[in-house]
Amino acid sequence: MxxxxxxxxxxxxxxxxxxxxxxxxxxxxxxxxxxxxxxxxxxxxxxxxxxxxxxxxxxxxxxxxxxxxxxxxxxxxxxxxxxxxxxxxxxxxxxxxxxxxxxxxxxxxxxxxxxxxxxxxxxxxxxxxxxLMGDGVSRVPVKEGNISGVLFTPPGEGLFPAVLDILTFRSETRASLLASKGFVVLGIGLVQGKFESFEHYPRFHLDHFKEAIDFLKQQPKVIGIIGRSKAADLALSLATFVPGVNATVCINGCSANVGVPLYYKKQQILSPLVYDLSKLIPTESGASIGKYIFEDPLAEKNKGSLVPIEQAKAHFLFVAGEDDLNYDSKTYMDQMVERLKRHGKENFECVSYRGAGHLLEPPYEPFCPSCAHGISHYIASWGGQPEAHAAAEVHLWKKIQEFFRTHLSSDAAQTKAKIITSG
Missing domain, CATH: 2.60.40.2240 (Acyl-CoA thioester hydrolase/BAAT N-terminal domain)
Structure with a gap:
């Protein structure tokens, strides 16, 4: 492990x-x-x-x-x-x-x-x-500039494809397992430093995460990014505004920049999609449903928060759990697909899972219906039916590896758009 x-x-x-x-x-x-x-x-x-x-x-x-x-x-x-x-x-x-x-x-x-x-x-x-960590995989803490994370490297010689794993929960599971599959993976937290939670951030600086990409470029020359929830829209922004990103996996993410302004090179590039915690829906268990706290990303006043993903050269894998109670993930995914199609783009794949909730993890972890929110101060109800959610994690884990292997190779071919629905 x-x-x-x-x-x-x-x-x-x-x-x-x-x-x-x-x-x-x-x-x-x-x-x-x-x-x-x-x-x-x-x-x-x-x-x-x-x-x-x-x-x-x-x-x-x-x-x-x-x-x-x-x-x-x-x-x-x-x-x-x-x-x-x-x-x-x-x-x-x-x-x-x-x-x-x-x-x-x-x-x-x-x-x-x-x-x-x-x-x-x-x-x-x-x-x-x-x-959680295969034989020969190395684990090295990284503290350099604004980067604070852990680098996992597979055994052997040669240049491995690299993945930046942006985390909303403090866990090395996904990063270490991806490294065991042959990827160099740098895991970094979405929220770190002096701020206690997401609500305390006055703004996000894309430059800090670009440092992580530049660090990975010292290893191989092809870079992928993976993120879920708020980390997913940050991954979309990196793929859009920062050169050198080849593939991005967006798991249960939003089509807009959620929560706080996003800055790059000392200028605001995206306004925040506003949310209202008073709209949380309490459940009998004591957890709260956050799916409906966000404003409509497509409303005219929120257009400045939408990530212009049509500008990205990266390939995208969009993932949505259709029983997600934290985000309206399927709607957001459909918005992103429609946006790319409208601009004549075919650099994407998408997969949605009936009965799957928000916390799509590598397979065989215990199903988690609710727990403390990763970056906010409340108990979140994540959604998902245990059997369907577990099956989705098995399928998705293989899909992520296949996607990265395809698009993080130096001679990766252009692929047509694919839409998959899994029950």
């Missing part, structure tokens, strides 16, 4: 609750050690024919918050349970869900997002070491 945590890996332990038997064996295939974003096959052998058992997963993150899940299975005539084949009869999920014990885990405290993993078992025990 990356050094976001105290060790390189996090042990995931499974419980199989019934009276202990030496004949029962819990197996993790193809091996007990894998990267965090890789699926595993869970099998149980040595049970009685048609025996009903409950499997449990339990993790404790780096803040001591406990996450857990459970599912009940019936063994086949040979006394075997195979999560790739057999349906859960009840518990945290039902039906055939091979990785359900992972993504269905919920925090025992309300509004908590997973940060670290761990788990146990009773009938049989096996440890799955889920690595």
């Amino acid at each position: 990356s050094s976001v945590f105290s060790s390189k890996f996090s042990p995931l332990l499974f419980r199989l609750s019934e009276k202990m038997s030496s004949q029962v064996r819990l197996r993790l295939l193809p091996r007990a050690r894998c990267l965090f974003d890789e699926p595993i096959k869970v099998k149980v052998e040595g049970l009685r024919s048609r025996q009903v058992v409950t499997m449990r997963a339990r993790l404790t993150d780096d803040k001591g918050v406990v996450f857990s899940s459970s599912a009940t299975y019936r063994a086949n005539g040979s006394g075997e349970v195979d999560l790739n084949r057999d349906p859960s009869l009840g518990g945290s999920y039902v039906g055939v869900e091979p990785m359900g014990l992972l993504w269905s885990m919920r925090a025992e405290k309300s509004h908590k997002k997973f940060q670290k993993a761990t788990s146990l078992k009773m009938l049989a025990e096996e440890t799955n070491e889920r690595l």
